[in-house]
Amino acid sequence: MLSTEETFHRLAAVSNLQVSQCVPLSRYTRFGIGGPADIYAETREVEAFIAALEIARSSGLEFVVIGGGTNLIVSDSGFRGVVLRFVADRLTAAGSRVVSDAGVVLQDLIDFCIERGLKGLETLSGIPGWVGAAVYGNAGAYGHSISERVHSVRFLDSGKVRVFDNEKCRFRYRESAFKDHKEWIILSMELILDPSEAAVLRKTADDILKIRNEKFPPTMKCAGSIFKNFLLVDLPPAVASQVPPATIREGKVPAAYFLEQIGAKGMIRGDIHVADYHANLIYNAGSGSARDLRGLIGELKTRVRDRFGIEVEEEVQYVGQLTD
Numbered sequence: 001m002l003s004t005e006e007t008f009h010r011l012a013a014v015s016n017l018q019v020s021q022c023v024p025l026s027r028y029t030r031f032g033i034g035g036p037a038d039i040y041a042e043t044r045e046v047e048a049f050i051a052a053l054e055i056a057r058s059s060g061l062e063f064v065v066i067g068g069g070t071n072l073i074v075s076d077s078g079f080r081g082v083v084l085r086f087v088a089d090r091l092t093a094a095g096s097r098v099v100s101d102a103g104v105v106l107q108d109l110i111d112f113c114i115e116r117g118l119k120g121l122e123t124l125s126g127i128p129g130w131v132g133a134a135v136y137g138n139a140g141a142y143g144h145s146i147s148e149r150v151h152s153v154r155f156l157d158s159g160k161v162r163v164f165d166n167e168k169c170r171f172r173y174r175e176s177a178f179k180d181h182k183e184w185i186i187l188s189m190e191l192i193l194d195p196s197e198a199a200v201l202r203k204t205a206d207d208i209l210k211i212r213n214e215k216f217p218p219t220m221k222c223a224g225s226i227f228k229n230f231l232l233v234d235l236p237p238a239v240a241s242q243v244p245p246a247t248i249r250e251g252k253v254p255a256a257y258f259l260e261q262i263g264a265k266g267m268i269r270g271d272i273h274v275a276d277y278h279a280n281l282i283y284n285a286g287s288g289s290a291r292d293l294r295g296l297i298g299e300l301k302t303r304v305r306d307r308f309g310i311e312v313e314e315e316v317q318y319v320g321q322l323t324d
């Protein structure tokens, strides 16, 4: 196993890779929470990224690839290893096919498609973060998910570039083959969209953005919904029968329904709050910690389990020690 110092020096020797030590991850998370990463490295170049991943992997240190940091809870003690970001952000279009690098901001991809009169992503407007993580977590909103438009995904598997078609990506609700294989790192994807009228698409996107900005003010330090919604078919019949039919949307039961029943709205731990208008929205009101965030999440999970006998499952991803 290599030491942190040795790993840093090897990474620093890779061309086109920007490498730093002891970088506060709170800078890279929308929660504004997270201690230092021992090593942080980023690049726009595939070759440099492959080299960096290889060094990180063979060092024996832990490593993680992050994107825009909008769905992460990073430990207060940070990350003892290497944090990598692939920041390539090229976008190209040929007819109704669009290719996007993993480091493109999702909203930039959506706007790019809208400007070209390409329909299919506009309902995802306002979902923060980058394209790579949107594919990883099959991001979606308003009844649609990115998977509906993904034609193929290019990714790294043990230093080799592979391509999966849509079927091989095994997309499910907020899940994908890439979430099942966290060692696979997404480089880019190709989408197929439908020709449409740019002005109509723009209006759909703007209407959604307006609603979303009220629910999630752009400066709010949060991760959107903390917990995944439930598929009605997955709920035990005794629990499903308690859910008012008006609450069920597109076959899903919002986790917020169960959280409301156990009094989540307005709960506070330190500087971490559950929004008083949305039981599945937790935010950092100022100088909140990962410890309090995890504590509050744990309390909500326990209360739902005790009352309904079901597990609410985090949509957010954890980085670093869980023992803060």
Ligand SMILES: Cc1cc2nc3c(=O)[nH]c(=O)nc-3n(C[C@H](O)[C@H](O)[C@H](O)COP(=O)(O)OP(=O)(O)OC[C@H]3O[C@@H](n4cnc5c(N)ncnc54)[C@H](O)[C@@H]3O)c2cc1C
Binding pocket: 030, 064, 065, 066, 067, 068, 069, 070, 071, 072, 086, 102, 126, 127, 128, 129, 130, 131, 132, 133, 134, 135, 136, 137, 138, 139, 140, 141, 178, 184, 185, 186, 187, 216, 222, 223, 224, 225, 317
């Ligand atoms: C206000 C707000 C509203 C939100 N609303 C929605 C919503 O409506 N629908 C929805 O689906 N999500 C929503 N989210 C969650 C979040 O925006 C998505 O999960 C988004 O896709 C995360 O992107 P990111 O780049 O910030 O990923 P990060 O938070 O940086 O990472 C998330 C995960 O992706 C992995 N990852 C990142 N890049 C790669 C890569 N290149 N290859 C492989 N794995 C990778 C990371 O390891 C990590 O596990 C919301 C978040 C916020 C803050």
